[in-house]
Amino acid sequence: MRIAIDIDDTIANTNQLLEVYADKYDKLYKEGHGIIDKNCYKFNGMYDWDENDRLHFFETYMVEVLENVEVKEHVPDVIKRLRQDGHYIIFITTRDGDYIEDCYKLTETWLNKNNIEYDLIIAGDKRKSDYADLLDFDLFIDDNVKNCTKVSEKGVEVLLFDTVYNRDNHDFKRVDNWLEIYDYITSKNN
Numbered sequence: 778m779r780i781a782i783d784i785d786d787t788i789a790n791t792n793q794l795l796e797v798y799a800d801k802y803d804k805l806y807k808e809g810h811g812i813i814d815k816n817c818y819k820f821n822g823m824y825d826w827d828e829n830d831r832l833h834f835f836e837t838y839m840v841e842v843l844e845n846v847e848v849k850e851h852v853p854d855v856i857k858r859l860r861q862d863g864h865y866i867i868f869i870t871t872r873d874g875d876y877i878e879d880c881y882k883l884t885e886t887w888l889n890k891n892n893i894e895y896d897l898i899i900a901g902d903k904r905k906s907d908y909a910d911l912l913d914f915d916l917f918i919d920d921n922v923k924n925c926t927k928v929s930e931k932g933v934e935v936l937l938f939d940t941v942y943n944r945d946n947h948d949f950k951r952v953d954n955w956l957e958i959y960d961y962i963t964s965k966n967n
């Protein structure tokens with residue numbers, strides 16, 4: 778199968794590290810009121826920040842966060858096994874091109890550093906669903922409901938990776954770890 782996989786909060790614990798940095802930013806650049814609404818998805822609602830603070834935060838820390846983000850458990854091993862089983866692995870990430878000079882290079886360096894194998898990287902392009910046709914995805918794995926919806930409209934099977942921000946969605950098969958994903962893919966192919 779041709780399997781397309783998101784990076785942030787699908788194979789990497791990005792939000793977890795972003796929150797560490799948001800706290801640091803709040804203390805260094807703002808008055809350090811801390812989190813005022815923990816359920817707000819956007820940092821300028823979660824913290825006592827305005828939209829400019831949010832943009833300044835991303836400009837200041839985004840690259841550092843993405844370079845240092847931790848890989849989710851079992852990812853390198855599961856991806857390696859999937860490739861050994863004959864699957865074609867595409868990592869597809871939009872990230873935020875505005876704050877990152879070379880999204881492809883940053884992503885490639887991070888994958889290599891974490892010993893994660895791949896066949897193709899698509900980085901910094903916002904239209905994941907266009908690639909579903911272009912690259913003929915058989916399976917798409919992402920934590921973002923909008924991406925999952927758009928890609929599934931192309932007739933591609935979708936797995937929604939669990940995060941605190943998508944728990945109210947039950948439109949797709951939900952997964953929350955990479956061993957489960959390996960077993961699911963393997964059972965489909967047997």
Ligand SMILES: [Mg+2]
Binds near residue numbers: 783784785787920921
């Ligand atoms: Mg994501």
